[in-house]
Amino acid sequence: xxxxxxxxxxxxxxxxxxxxxxxxxxxxxxxxxxxxxxxxxxxxxxxxxxxxxxxxxxxxxxxxxxxxxxxxxxxxxxxxxxxxxxxxxxxxxxxxxxxxxxxxxxxxxxxxxxxxxxxxxxxxxxxxxxxxxxxxxxxxxxxxxxxxxxxxxxxxxxxxxxxxxxxxxxxxxxxxxxxxxxxxxxxxxxxxxxxxxxxxxxxxxxxxxxxxxxxxxxxxxxxxxxxxxxxxxxxxxxxxxxxxxxxxxxxxxxxxxxxxxxxxxxxxxxxxxxxxxxxxxxxxxxxxxxxxxxxxxxxxxxxxxxxxxxxxxxxxxxxxxxxxxxxxxxxxxxxxxxxxxxxxxxxxxxxxxxxxxxxxxxxxxxxxxxxxxxxxxxxxxxxxxxxxxxxxxxxxxxxxxxxxxxxxxxxxxxxxxxxxxxxxxxxxxxxxxxxxxxxxxxxxxxxxxxxxxxxxxxxxxxxxx
Amino acid sequence: xxxxxxxxxxxxxxxxxxxxxxxxxxxxxxxxxxxxxxxxxxxxxxxxxxxxxxxxxxxxxxxxxxxxxxxxxxxxxxxxxxxxxxxxxxxxxxxxxxxxxxxxxxxxxxxxxxxxxxxxxxxxxxxxxxxxxxxxxxxxxxxxxxxxxxxxxxxxxxxxxxxxxxxxxxxxxxxxxxxxxxxxxxxxxxxxxxxxxxxxxxxxxxxxxxxxxxxxxxxxxxxxxxxxxxxxxxxxxxxxxxxxxxxxxxxxxxxxxxxxxxxxxxxxxxxxxxxxxxxxxxxxxxxxxxxxxxxxxxxxxxxxxxxxxxxxxxxxxxxxxxxxxxxxxxxxxxxxxxxxxxxxxxxxxxxxxxxxxxxxxxxxxxxxxxxxxxxxxxxxxxxxxxxxxxxxxxxxxxxxxxxxxxxxxxxxxxxxxxxxxxxxxxxxxxxxxxxxxxxxxxxxxxxxxxxxxxxxxxxxxxxxx
Numbered sequence: 001x002x003x004x005x006x007x008x009x010x011x012x013x014x015x016x017x018x019x020x021x022x023x024x025x026x027x028x029x030x031x032x033x034x035x036x037x038x039x040x041x042x043x044x045x046x047x048x049x050x051x052x053x054x055x056x057x058x059x060x061x062x063x064x065x066x067x068x069x070x071x072x073x074x075x076x077x078x079x080x081x082x083x084x085x086x087x088x089x090x091x092x093x094x095x096x097x098x099x100x101x102x103x104x105x106x107x108x109x110x111x112x113x114x115x116x117x118x119x120x121x122x123x124x125x126x127x128x129x130x131x132x133x134x135x136x137x138x139x140x141x142x143x144x145x146x147x148x149x150x151x152x153x154x155x156x157x158x159x160x161x162x163x164x165x166x167x168x169x170x171x172x173x174x175x176x177x178x179x180x181x182x183x184x185x186x187x188x189x190x191x192x193x194x195x196x197x198x199x200x201x202x203x204x205x206x207x208x209x210x211x212x213x214x215x216x217x218x219x220x221x222x223x224x225x226x227x228x229x230x231x232x233x234x235x236x237x238x239x240x241x242x243x244x245x246x247x248x249x250x251x252x253x254x255x256x257x258x259x260x261x262x263x264x265x266x267x268x269x270x271x272x273x274x275x276x277x278x279x280x281x282x283x284x285x286x287x288x289x290x291x292x293x294x295x296x297x298x299x300x301x302x303x304x305x306x307x308x309x310x311x312x313x314x315x316x317x318x319x320x321x322x323x324x325x326x327x328x329x330x331x332x333x334x335x336x337x338x339x340x341x342x343x344x345x346x347x348x349x350x351x352x353x354x355x356x357x358x359x360x361x362x363x364x365x366x367x368x369x370x371x372x373x374x375x376x377x378x379x380x381x382x383x384x385x386x387x388x389x390x391x392x393x394x395x396x397x398x399x400x401x402x403x404x405x406x407x408x409x410x411x412x413x414x415x416x417x418x419x420x421x422x423x424x425x426x427x428x429x430x431x432x433x434x435x436x437x438x439x440x441x442x443x444x445x446x447x448x449x450x451x452x453x454x455x456x457x458x459x460x461x462x463x464x465x
Numbered sequence: 466x467x468x469x470x471x472x473x474x475x476x477x478x479x480x481x482x483x484x485x486x487x488x489x490x491x492x493x494x495x496x497x498x499x500x501x502x503x504x505x506x507x508x509x510x511x512x513x514x515x516x517x518x519x520x521x522x523x524x525x526x527x528x529x530x531x532x533x534x535x536x537x538x539x540x541x542x543x544x545x546x547x548x549x550x551x552x553x554x555x556x557x558x559x560x561x562x563x564x565x566x567x568x569x570x571x572x573x574x575x576x577x578x579x580x581x582x583x584x585x586x587x588x589x590x591x592x593x594x595x596x597x598x599x600x601x602x603x604x605x606x607x608x609x610x611x612x613x614x615x616x617x618x619x620x621x622x623x624x625x626x627x628x629x630x631x632x633x634x635x636x637x638x639x640x641x642x643x644x645x646x647x648x649x650x651x652x653x654x655x656x657x658x659x660x661x662x663x664x665x666x667x668x669x670x671x672x673x674x675x676x677x678x679x680x681x682x683x684x685x686x687x688x689x690x691x692x693x694x695x696x697x698x699x700x701x702x703x704x705x706x707x708x709x710x711x712x713x714x715x716x717x718x719x720x721x722x723x724x725x726x727x728x729x730x731x732x733x734x735x736x737x738x739x740x741x742x743x744x745x746x747x748x749x750x751x752x753x754x755x756x757x758x759x760x761x762x763x764x765x766x767x768x769x770x771x772x773x774x775x776x777x778x779x780x781x782x783x784x785x786x787x788x789x790x791x792x793x794x795x796x797x798x799x800x801x802x803x804x805x806x807x808x809x810x811x812x813x814x815x816x817x818x819x820x821x822x823x824x825x826x827x828x829x830x831x832x833x834x835x836x837x838x839x840x841x842x843x844x845x846x847x848x849x850x851x852x853x854x855x856x857x858x859x860x861x862x863x864x865x866x867x868x869x870x871x872x873x874x875x876x877x878x879x880x881x882x883x884x885x886x887x888x889x890x891x892x893x894x895x896x897x898x899x900x901x902x903x904x905x906x907x908x909x910x911x912x913x914x915x916x917x918x919x920x921x922x923x924x925x926x927x928x929x930x
Contacts, residue, residue, distance in 0.1 A: 012905055019924065022924075023922065023924050042906075043845075047905065047906055048845050048849060048906060051845075051849040051906060052534075052848075052849040053534075055534065055849055055850045055851065056534030056535060056536065059527055059531060059534055059536060060536060062524055062527070066524060066541070067544075067547060068547065068548075068550075068551035069517075069518075069520065069521030069524055069547075069548055070521060070543055070545050070546070070547040070657070071524060071525060071541050071542075071543065072541055072542040072543070072547075073538070073539075073541045074538075074539040074540045074541060074542070075538075075539045076531070076536050076537055076539060077536075077537040078535055078536065078537070079532075079535045079537055080535050081535070082532055082533065082534075082535040082537075083533075083534055083535030083536075084535075086534060086535070090845075090849060093848070094843075094845055094848065097843055105924075314904075314905075315905040315906075316902055316903060316904050319905060320902045335900060341901070341902050342902060343902065343903075343904040345904050345907070353904075378559075378562055380508075380513050380516075380559055381516060383517075383555045383558070383559065384513060384516040384517040384520055384555060385520045386520065412880055414904060415877055415880055415881060415907060415908055415909050416880060417904070418901070418903060418904070418907070418909040418912075419884050419887055421901055421902065421903075422888065422893075422897075422898075422901055423887065425901060426893075426897070428887075428891075432891070435800060436883070436886055436887050436890060437782070437784075437785045437803075437808065437886065438781060438883060439781050439808040439810050439818075439883070440477055440512065440779075440781040440784060441507075441513060441516060441780075442810070442879055442880060442883070443880055444880050444883040447883075452488075456488045456489070457488065459484065459487070459570075
């Protein structure tokens, strides 16, 4: 059986690339470990189930303000099993939809481990099938890593592959890592009733260069308000099992007794044992496949997308790279990777969204910038919704006014940021953004206000305080 | 006292124009009826208080699905007075902020009725002050109208100026008019526990040419599911007072007994008695001030914005026109009115948002279009949030792919639509929209999917069903 394109890994990136290749007229096949792993980490053990639980936490938050809307709650009970059930139901529905849709389109999925044998051959272990194709796209994703003495065992030390099995509200959780995973689960467990200690070895939450310090600090304040015990510049020195859980000694000298330790410390690419080394595909010392701006490896007809290409492990980055690869196969050269237009969104006690450069990154690149900020505190729609916290921050080139970055904390930041993704992609200026007609009242108005702050100079409340 | 610009009416449009003129270096003054009317209809008796109540209704809706998130509610009581209190608190806070901010900027507000005496003079009745200015912007807004025998009295027949005084949940309400006001209040009262009959004389809800039939019908289905008794092609033939309310005879032959009738049937411009006729300012037969593309009247130094310029009475249209007027005063000619980029958003049982052309409007203009639809039913983020209803509909020029319109029903439609507002303003194509990197999972992905449906041809679920 000869295909135009075999995609090894039907996660978010592989699946999206496959549909795209299909609609562009190619004969496509997927190779995926098992029917239960279609959709990959994002769907089965990542962004989809966590966002479901996060919505539950958001609903619980709403109880604090319901009385202001004339709704006098008589209280509620938590049944964590129902949360798990509802969550798994969404995951399975989407997964089954994926499979049914591929079937409708007659795109075959071969189940088993796919191993590259030569630049045109994938061998599927299990069914022991040999598939041939003109092109191969490797999209095998990543797995959680451990750190030092914290080795996941599914009971005392739990990683993000294992956390989904928990079917009770833990009394106390120790979360290691203040990145996206850490702050999301800190919020979820806290709202569902757990005590939460969150340790982060660096000096702030969300300590990555593409998220500004302000965003991390704002979120930390909010999580602390909700009772999350955040310890920055702290890590776990040692830990031991107890009768009912764990006892950990932290580097700040304190001791934490908890039901378990949740590890949210990073992931490693799944690039071993699938024939990449044997074929001579170039990888870096951490095991990431080296690709060019078209997602192409050093073997011209083999492409790679997603978590195996860089430590920025986002489903949509993978989906985008996969489509770029397909376009390149079709001879197109105008669609390339672009770091500047990758939205990064964290769903915690507040939504935190970033795209493009922070002020610090611009400084490092010797670009003079101007910054405009619009607070949600006085945004009328946010006030109506009882969600008036956070801000929109626009970073623009001082000389040209071109928007270089946008950083939002607050209501629906994860949707709002897309307006600026489109604009950055197109080189739009703060003048452009300030002259759009934003609906009133809307949260989107803050994008106009922040842009006007840069374009016309500051007038807003925030700057004057 | 000589000003650069006097703005008669400190509602949304006037206020925004005033701030904009200030930041552009002009000496500005506001004339407004009273300290209680600053912010105009939108703030005091329109979009701001109604969106607050709508958020309460949205929270009540959430109770239907909480169990799926492991939250077992023990029930709730409604205290409508607290809703009113919370709502009025937000309105007063914003209003006081407006006044404080003007004061900080040293922009005076003269309280009283402003009457134009000549092209450079406004007389303020009450304080009896005569103000002089190089330019005048008239932004006096609109008032509710009555229809036939339905004359608002604040008790039996209530208009949108009077509805805010209600401090109890009516047992039953008869709402006349299936436009924005009607569908918003139908949802609010229904969720707070009223029986609701909604009559609309035309054959569908939201019966305006710039909202596609599909949007109105989808919303109607949802409202009916919630128990709203919708009667299209129906109006009130006669009505009478009863001991506890009203009894109305409808044109469908039925009789409705209700606590009161809520009128949501339209508004008329406030253009009488403020000196416009005397100065010879051109108006149409309905009393709307005629303005050019720069919001300028036939008297060159007098401008008008907002509800007094056309029946499309949206706060942001007024804010936009006000800023265009100020830019024109400053000699700029590149910022003009543009019907195509006005977002229209309705917050009911679902959010309904439209910008640009519908298919029908395009047909009327002899433009061949292609349409792409992406359903929220299978959108992963919408599923996570338990809000997977509705769709994104993109209308594009068949030949060029330029996006001409977008129509969204569903979660956060009112924010999502802005992505397309920016694009339509800039003449962007479906190719552009389909090649943006949308965060996964996000509602925004549906904009990319609908655009891809047009650009690459249909593949999605909806089309195949």
